[in-house]
Amino acid sequence: MVVQRSPKPLAWVRFLLALPKHRYLLYIRYIMSVRSKLKLILVFSFVLSVMISPAQALTTSEVAITTAFQNIQKVIAAPAGYVTPKWPVAASSTSAIESAFGVRIQNSTGKYDWHRGIDIDAVLNTDVYAAETGELWKVYQYPNSTYPDGGNVVILRHKFGSPVVYNGKTLTYYYTLYMHLNSINQTLINAFKSGVLLNVKAGDLLGKVGHTGEPNIADHLHFELRVGTYCTLEFQVANPNSSCSKGYMYDPAMNPLLLFAPPASSTTAVLSTKPTSLVDGKVHISMSDAQTLLNRVEFSITNASNVVVKSSVLDFDERTGFNATSTSALDTPDKTKPYFSPLIFNDASLSYQTDVIIPKAFISGYDGVSYKRTLTVEDIWGNRVPVKW
Numbered sequence: 001m002v003v004q005r006s007p008k009p010l011a012w013v014r015f016l017l018a019l020p021k022h023r024y025l026l027y028i029r030y031i032m033s034v035r036s037k038l039k040l041i042l043v044f045s046f047v048l049s050v051m052i053s054p055a056q057a058l059t060t061s062e063v064a065i066t067t068a069f070q071n072i073q074k075v076i077a078a079p080a081g082y083v084t085p086k087w088p089v090a091a092s093s094t095s096a097i098e099s100a101f102g103v104r105i106q107n108s109t110g111k112y113d114w115h116r117g118i119d120i121d122a123v124l125n126t127d128v129y130a131a132e133t134g135e136l137w138k139v140y141q142y143p144n145s146t147y148p149d150g151g152n153v154v155i156l157r158h159k160f161g162s163p164v165v166y167n168g169k170t171l172t173y174y175y176t177l178y179m180h181l182n183s184i185n186q187t188l189i190n191a192f193k194s195g196v197l198l199n200v201k202a203g204d205l206l207g208k209v210g211h212t213g214e215p216n217i218a219d220h221l222h223f224e225l226r227v228g229t230y231c232t233l234e235f236q237v238a239n240p241n242s243s244c245s246k247g248y249m250y251d252p253a254m255n256p257l258l259l260f261a262p263p264a265s266s267t268t269a270v271l272s273t274k275p276t277s278l279v280d281g282k283v284h285i286s287m288s289d290a291q292t293l294l295n296r297v298e299f300s301i302t303n304a305s306n307v308v309v310k311s312s313v314l315d316f317d318e319r320t321g322f323n324a325t326s327t328s329a330l331d332t333p334d335k336t337k338p339y340f341s342p343l344i345f346n347d348a349s350l351s352y353q354t355d356v357i358i359p360k361a362f363i364s365g366y367d368g369v370s371y372k373r374t375l376t377v378e379d380i381w382g383n384r385v386p387v388k389w
């Protein structure tokens with residue numbers, strides 16, 4: 001939640017959201033257009049293509065929820081005069097992602113920090129909009145807010161088009177969270193106090209950008225997407241009998257960019273230091289600042305018989321490889337296996353960058369020529385970039 005901006009905000013980022021990829025439609029069109037004697041071969045090719053299609057690399061749960069959000073983007077009709085979903089901050093010369101979802105280095109502390117949302121840079125009192133049509137779920141008013149570090153907070157609840165299975169649970173709802181608001185729209189405050197479940201349309205004014213809850217931090221919107229429950233795993237663990245804990249017990253925050261149509265991948269990954277039993281290795285990952293879509297890295301070592309002898313996974317949305325039961329555990333990387341070492345990212349940065357460190361102890365004994373090593377970087381939409389050596 002905490003972000004320290006550079007003194008002179010200058011990022012001006014367009015959010016060019018490319019059309020969703022209809023890869024499967026292309027395959028179907030292709031198959032339909034050929035003559036019958038070729039169909040068998042093409043069907044086989046199609047099956048093979050699907051098997052190696054990037055989206056399949058996500059776990060079953062992630063494929064389900066990714067499809068659910070893609071369907072939300074495609075299927076839900078926007079109310080007249082609104083765009084669904086809508087970028088939650090009014091366009092301004094400083095409207096940009098200045099802190100990505102997942103691991104980061106906090107500028108103010110220089111420390112490794114696991115960020116459960118994205119920070120959107122904006123000047124004080126910029127309009128904040130509902131990103132998606134739904135209903136007003138919670139209002140927390142600063143300074144009496146019980147929401148830790150959130151300041152003025154608005155939470156909206158939204159319904160999936162159809163229930164989605166994620167982490168073995170059947171989910172009906174997802175939530176969007178808007179934090180550090182300088183003020184909250186009085187209509188929302190009145191409705192929440194009166195107990196009326198207010199319907200909110202994508203694009204409705206929720207409040208104004210500020211920095212409440214974080215007095216020493218520059219103005220920005222901390223924006224989150226949570227699936228199934230609006231309570232963090234940390235809260236669920238501490239309050240197991242709360243209504244938002246029962247039946248969940250996972251950390252529900254996912255990359256909020258899942259709400260928006262998938263842009264073309266801008267991710268690159270390069271081996272910058274080859275790991276040996278004497279030296280830690282390093283793979284450098286970079287993506288444009290408007291497309292902070294990093295979700296997962298998989299590292300594996302195979303022997304001469306192509307058998308995997310060692311592997312490791314880090315997945316932001318599912319928290320694979322992370323301990324999310326407490327903020328302090330989540331903010332402490334496990335350096336006995338490959339781990340992220342992010343570079344500073346703020347509103348002046350043109351790209352989000354992180355190194356993945358492969359500890360020498362992890363690769364020791366497996367750095368000979370008979371072994372092959374692959375580190376695969378994957379974004380929230382399943383686009384994969386492999387690095388092999």
Ligand SMILES: [Zn+2]
Binds near residue numbers: 003
């Ligand atoms: Zn934040």
